[in-house]
Every structure is written in structure tokens, then in C-alpha cells.
Amino acid sequence: MNARYKALRQEQDTLRADARTILQAIESENREMTADELAADEARHARLGEIEAAIARLDRLSTDASTSPSIGVADKPVYSDLGTQLADVMVASNRDHADIRGREKALSRLAAVQAAATGAGETSGSEGGYLVQTDVAAGLLERTYSLGEVLSRCTRIPIGPNANGVKIPAVSESSRAAGSRYGGIRCYWVEEAGEITATQPKFRQIELALHKVAGLVYATEELLADTAALASFVNRRFPEELTFTVENTLIHGTGVGQPLGILNSGATVSVAAETSQVAATVMAANILKMWSRMWARSRANAVWFINQDVEPQLHQLYIAIMNIGATNNVGGFQTPIVNFDQNGQARIFGRPVVPVEYCSTLGTVGDVILADMSQYLVADKGGIKSAASMHVRFVYDEMAFRFTYRVDGQPEWNSALTPAQGSNTQSPFITLATRS
Numbered sequence: 169m170n171a172r173y174k175a176l177r178q179e180q181d182t183l184r185a186d187a188r189t190i191l192q193a194i195e196s197e198n199r200e201m202t203a204d205e206l207a208a209d210e211a212r213h214a215r216l217g218e219i220e221a222a223i224a225r226l227d228r229l230s231t232d233a234s235t236s237p238s239i240g241v242a243d244k245p246v247y248s249d250l251g252t253q254l255a256d257v258m259v260a261s262n263r264d265h266a267d268i269r270g271r272e273k274a275l276s277r278l279a280a281v282q283a284a285a286t287g288a289g290e291t292s293g294s295e296g297g298y299l300v301q302t303d304v305a306a307g308l309l310e311r312t313y314s315l316g317e318v319l320s321r322c323t324r325i326p327i328g329p330n331a332n333g334v335k336i337p338a339v340s341e342s343s344r345a346a347g348s349r350y351g352g353i354r355c356y357w358v359e360e361a362g363e364i365t366a367t368q369p370k371f372r373q374i375e376l377a378l379h380k381v382a383g384l385v386y387a388t389e390e391l392l393a394d395t396a397a398l399a400s401f402v403n404r405r406f407p408e409e410l411t412f413t414v415e416n417t418l419i420h421g422t423g424v425g426q427p428l429g430i431l432n433s434g435a436t437v438s439v440a441a442e443t444s445q446v447a448a449t450v451m452a453a454n455i456l457k458m459w460s461r462m463w464a465r466s467r468a469n470a471v472w473f474i475n476q477d478v479e480p481q482l483h484q485l486y487i488a489i490m491n492i493g494a495t496n497n498v499g500g501f502q503t504p505i506v507n508f509d510q511n512g513q514a515r516i517f518g519r520p521v522v523p524v525e526y527c528s529t530l531g532t533v534g535d536v537i538l539a540d541m542s543q544y545l546v547a548d549k550g551g552i553k554s555a556a557s558m559h560v561r562f563v564y565d566e567m568a569f570r571f572t573y574r575v576d577g578q579p580e581w582n583s584a585l586t587p588a589q590g591s592n593t594q595s596p597f598i599t600l601a602t603r604s
Contacts, residue, residue: 180219182326183212189320198509246280251399258556258567308552311407317522318415321541327549333377334547345588376547378574379426383409385569386561406571418577419526427577431534435581436597437461447604448531450481455505458538458598459517466540466596470519473537475527482506531603540596546577
């Protein structure tokens with residue numbers, strides 16, 4: 169029953185995270201829900217009702233079956249906050265702790281969390297490492313995703329217990345020419361009783377194998393003495409650093425021991441600089457051509473990620489509009505490339521312009537990225553593991569807490585797409601080549 173309960177809770181957390189992602193999107197873009205989003209919302213709401221009913225039944229059954237208090241699905245969380253658990257991690261990790269009884273109690277509480285998270289017998293206490301309590305771990309990850317301008321827009325795939333990754337079947341499609349669409353599916357016009365030509369579609373496999381990202385948080389003895397302050401400090405700083413590390417890799421990652429970043433993906437289209445374009449500049453023609461290479465179906469989800477140094481260039485770009493009947497644009501006027509909505513959000517072709525630290529410096533590949541991050545897959549395993557060491561910063565009277573998180577990611581596309589008509593490839597990921 170415990171495994172079933174955990175699976176239901178995990179699914180519930182995933183559905184709620186999906187709902188928050190949609191809510192953030194429609195609020196930031198100041199729009200109504202699309203038809204697909206409405207349909208998905210109805211299905212999500214119905215499924216959440218089923219899950220809540222199933223959890224209630226399990227809780228009731230567990231209560232009816234229990235004759236004495238024990239760790240089970242109906243129990244309250246062992247820890248009320250992260251700071252208290254980290255204090256126990258510190259005590260449990262110190263084999264020379266003076267309060268032997270206190271260390272035993274800390275070990276017992278941490279073992280209860282470990283057993284609830286992974287099943288009895290599968291602990292790492294001997295290594296000084298413990299899984300953060302499930303609800304606390306979920307909170308840390310939710311904050312990481314909510315902070316992230318890039319992560320929050322990706323398609324997230326939670327990995328369940330006893331798995332280190334996921335393999336996803338996908339259609340192998342790099343061209344929209346006849347015979348190549350959807351990996352080789354093709355339709356024909358035929359006469360009555362005419363023979364239909366057989367087709368054989370091709371498939372490929374997307375494999376996400378979890379990699380480990382680790383971070384250190386230092387806490388003074390004074391901070392450790394105040395578990396509420398410690399919880400506030402870690403809840404604020406760790407998600408910020410984890411967000412930066414993961415999102416930076418989603419842009420620049422090599423795919424070796426880490427996620428594959430957009431800039432290194434075979435699916436990314438790079439738009440060439442204009443002839444005689446001055447170094448470290450952005451021109452209106454660059455932006456127009458980038459938009460023309462964005463896969464049409466991805467335009468509704470696309471976002472312009474930019475290095476903040478690009479902003480002065482963008483705000484000076486205009487498109488010339490010629491009056492009907494005018495010659496050489498005499499009497500014409502210009503319209504700016506960048507517009508602002510009622511909330512002050514900068515937009516290009518109606519899509520948000522989002523400055524992020526991960527974009528490259530002005531004039532180099534990655535300073536402007538047009539991307540539909542829903543076409544980027546992120547797989548993660550929800551348990552955050554924590555461990556403590558008094559030795560790393562001993563002379564500074566600080567405790568070091570290590571957090572590890574397992575995640576992988578890559579674009580759903582493995583190559584750009586050649587359209588049915590024309591030769592300019594298209595993709596959900598567009599960059600601008602170096603201007604030098």
C-alpha cells in the first residue's frame with residue numbers, strides 16, 4: 169500500500185506542477201487558455217479528483233487496520249521544516265557527537281524519512297547522506313522551477329522509483345517532403361478498388377539518462393542554532409543556485425555527463441549575419457529572418473531569450489513601412505521591432521522578450537535565442553539527497569551541507585526540418601550566428 173500511496177502522491181504533485189506552469193504562462197502572456205490547454209485542464213482536474221479520492225481511501229484503510237502508532241501512509245511528516253531535518257543530518261553525520269542519545273534519535277528520525285521515501289532497507293545513512301523529506305524536496309524543486317525562466321517552460325518528465333532514466337519512442341522526421349513526413353507515412357489518391365501503396369514509417373528513440381548535479385551550502389554555528397533561519401536560508405539560496413546551474417546547462421550543455429544544451433543541439437538553426445554587418449550588432453533583418461525560421465507550430469509558445477546587453481540594440485530597431493503609392497519609401501513611416509504590452513512586458517511579434525544570464529555576450533552565438541521550450545524534455549528524479557560535513561569549513565566554524573539532484577534533458581528534435589516547399593530549414597530553436 170505504501171508504494172501505491174507514494175505513486176499517487178507523485179502523480180498528484182506532477183499534475184499540480186503542470187497546472188502552475190499553465191497558470192504562470194497565461195498570466196505572464198496576459199492571455200486566455202487555448203483550446204488544448206482547456207481540454208488538458210479538464211482532464212487534469214478530473215484526474216486530481218480521482219487521486220484525492222484514492223488517497224482518502226488508503227488513509228481510511230490504514231487507520232482502520234492499525235492497532236498501534238507506526239510509520240505508515242496515514243502518519244504526519246517526520247519533520248515540520250527543512251531546518252530541523254538539516255540539524256538532524258548534521259548530528260547524524262558526526263559519529264563523534266557528544267550527545268549519543270541525541271544522535272540516535274536523529275538517526276531514527278532520518279531513517280523513518282528514508283524508509284518512507286525509498287522502501288525499507290534502502291538507505292545511505294552509513295555514508296552520511298539522507299533523502300530530504302518528500303514534501304520538503306518537492307517544495308525545493310517547485311521553487312527551482314518557478315524561479316526558472318527556462319526550466320518553467322520545458323516539458324518535465326518525472327522518473328519513478330527503480331529507474332535511472334527513460335526511453336521515449338519518437339517519429340524520425342527531418343523533412344516534410346512527400347514520403348518523409350512523419351517518418352515515412354504517405355497518403356495517395358486512388359481510384360475505386362485501386363491498390364494502395366504501402367509505406368513504412370521510421371522511428372527513433374529519445375533516451376534521457378539521469379546525471380547528478382550537486383551543490384554546497386555553508387551554515388555558521390549561529391545559523392545552525394536557529395533552525396527556522398536555516399530553513400529560510402537554504403530554501404532561498406539552494407533553489408537559486410540549482411536553477412542557475414541547470415538552466416545554464418540547458419543552453420550550453422555538452423550532453424556528456426550533463427543535459428544537451430540548445431546551442432549544441434543538431435536541431436538548432438543558426439541564422440547567418442547580414443553581409444557587411446558590423447561586429448557586435450543586431451539588425452532588424454536578423455530578427456525577421458530568425459522569426460521566419462521558427463517552426464510555425466512553435467510560434468505560439470516561442471520566447472526570445474536575450475543577453476541583457478542586447479536590449480539597447482533591440483530598442484533601436486525599426487521596420488520601414490511604405491505608404492501606398494510612395495516611391496523609395498518617401499512619406500512612409502517606421503514601426504519598432506520591440507513593443508510592450510499593458511504590463512510592460514517587451515514583445516517581438518507578440519512573443520515575450522526575456523533577459524537571462526545564460527545567453528552569450530553581444531555579437532556571439534546565443535546572445536539572442538528564439539526557442540519553444542515545450543520542445544525541450546527534462547527528466548528528473550524527485551528525491552533530493554542531503555549530507556553534512558563539519559570538516560570542509562572547520563576553521564571557519566561552519567557546517568557544509570551538500571545537496572544532490574538527478575536530472576537530464578535534451579531537445580525533442582534531433583535535427584532541423586526541411587519544409588515541403590522551400591529549402592530554408594525550420595526548428596523550435598533558432599540562434600543568430602556570430603557577427604564579427
